Amino acid sequence: MSAATPPTERRVSARIGAISESATLAVDAKAKALKAAGRPVIGFGAGEPDFPTPDYIVDAAVEACKNPKYHRYTPAGGLPELKAAIAAKTLRDSGYEVDASQVLVTNGGKQAIYEAFAAILDPGDEVIVPAPYWTTYPESIRLAGGVPVEVVADETTGYRVSVAQLEAARTEKTKVVLFVSPSNPTGAVYSEAETEAIGRWAVEHGLWVLTDEIYEHLVYGGASAVSLPSVMPELRDKCIVVNGVAKTYAMTGWRVGWIIGPKDVVKAATNLQSHATSNVSNVAQIAALAAVSGNLDAVAEMGRAFDRRRQTIVRMLNEIDGVLCPTPEGAFYVYPSVKALLGKEIRGKRPQTSVELAALILDEAEVAVVPGEAFGTPGYLRLSYALGDDDLVEGVSRLQKLLAEAKD
Template sequence: MYKQMKARGEDVVGFGAGEPDFPTPERIKAAGIAAIMGDHTRYTPASGLPSLKEAACLRLKLDCGVEYTPDQIVVASGAKHNVYIALMTLCNPGDEVVILAPYWVSYSEMVQQAGAVPVIVAATEAQQFKVSAAQLEAAITENTKVVMLNSPSNPTGMVYSREELQAIADVCVRRNVYVIADEIYCNLIYDDLEFVSFASLGEDVKERTILINGVSKSYAMTGWRVGYAAANKQIAKVMGNYLSHSTSAPSTVSQYAAIEALTGTQEDIDAMRLEFQERRDHLVERMNRIEGVSCLRPQGAFYVMMNMESFIGKEMYGQMIHDDVDFAKLFLEKGKVATVPCSSFAAPGYIRWSYATSMREIDKGLDRLEQFIKNA
């Protein structure tokens, strides 16, 4: 609906995009152009260029404190693709996959595509949207094969601490289950908070972990479609085999650009992170001053979860608000602001705002939120 309104020329503000609004850094674009001009346009090995796998190993060591060898790396068409391949590799029909919620909506859909059963374990706002080890333990059965964890989180922006991750890791090792740790936002952490990679918590943990990362969020390269997974050699080999019989590797040109992203200067990441932090601070401060809504201060990624539960069961603009979906739809129709209702993220009563947009647009959206609530 947002795109249709935009196409009609309506002045709609969008906060739904899960991608940086910055351009891909010039050095990375230049590497892609150089690959084209150098005729690096043929097939690569199905699981990615050896030099890109080496670059991924370097980045994982420097950013995440974990060491892998190139034969443990699988390059695919985005982090999302790697999550899917990991599930297809690990799951048999009837296996259970525990998903720590709130979670990115595609997780449960991909689990079902693999023939497995999603088991949703949700954390509340009082828990800072972080599932406890005790909750996880209670959800694991003899059929559990995998636990899915995303930190920093989409949609909450929250980051699991070392202690919280260690408690979860202890459960997973004791119950002998695999963990798909989606760490695609690992470089977008604020307030000098420590980022802890799940695989860094010990060899037993690392052996059971399929670590997911990529270049899309940190380097503003969403459309280049390059992600990578790191796993033990056996799992990595099977994931590579799956790729060879399905999509094969991502675009060769994109892979060369990704090598530059991972091995070149990281100053562009720092600049983007500082801008995101400034936007976050402004959005959170203003949103918490608006009557009827509130939000936690996210620690990473570029999302804010707005609590709008006070409007459930009330009438706005002649319509009853039954849930966050009703609120988001009405906000778009009457307020001309596009957001994402979080019921599909296992977080009913919340609306996700992405601050991967300009400060001007953030203020515009918040101004409209105030008027939308005031005039209801």
């Protein structure tokens, strides 16, 4: 008599199995793999400055490596001196006065975002997420038990959502609204008046706001990124700011971010981190201390290069029939519409989606871009211009040549 066949066992939990791979990192990994195999791929996928971390920051890390004090565990919430420096930097750059006890140092911005949502969301709580959105936001919300509710803006509004759109999406289950300026993936920057209006709407309805300020210093053409809790002080008791050193100081690999928020929420998030990862690498924290305590000369230099590349990529993309590329005011991305190209024949294929078009571009032009489906809005492509000027021109020239072949 044979043994009964056991029921099918779920090998991966439903919660984790539902998470999709980061589309931007996947595109970047594929581009690097093809380059390693000898193909001359140019990658516009990763949101990563192509500059080295400034020397004075690296030197501080080297010295920290030699200090036995940093070879041990330190407080889970961050080195006291770094938390104090982050508070001082926030006042200097944003006009927002906070205490060091309101700061939690995290392993990069992604951990900060997840821990912030985990600290304030209960199962079923809704979070309004303006789209196009960075791929990690909805996944972090779902992991924390929340429900992302998308509100879509397009190129006609500069990819900025209105208070009317937010209000239309609000329900009795809405607890949080996500606010990101400058934006990844679009480079959109909200004006001070728009920022204040969204903050006032949140206050009127008793909502929390999570605001991601990671690109705060990367703005161009007279635009300025204002900090929401600075222009709307009434919101501070229900506002969480996420930030980090990755973009401003070309420190993506150092993995240092932070949360700023009400003390009870920061304490709860710190408790979570104490069990998840304990403290951030002490060497990386000392590097971050040097970064936030120093001046902004390095980011100003990077900003000039990004601005030059921004103007070049927008001009070249808009020279392609079927591509409409608004001029971004911040971050280091463009988000052109390619809807007019979908369904057209290009080298014997008719891509029907921006996913299919991105795959065709990689195969035929050896250029890596991220399709808009990754950001909640099909029909677009995201290109990062955080790469060298020569590669940028060569990459977009390849796109021009390939897409010029599109025909009905």
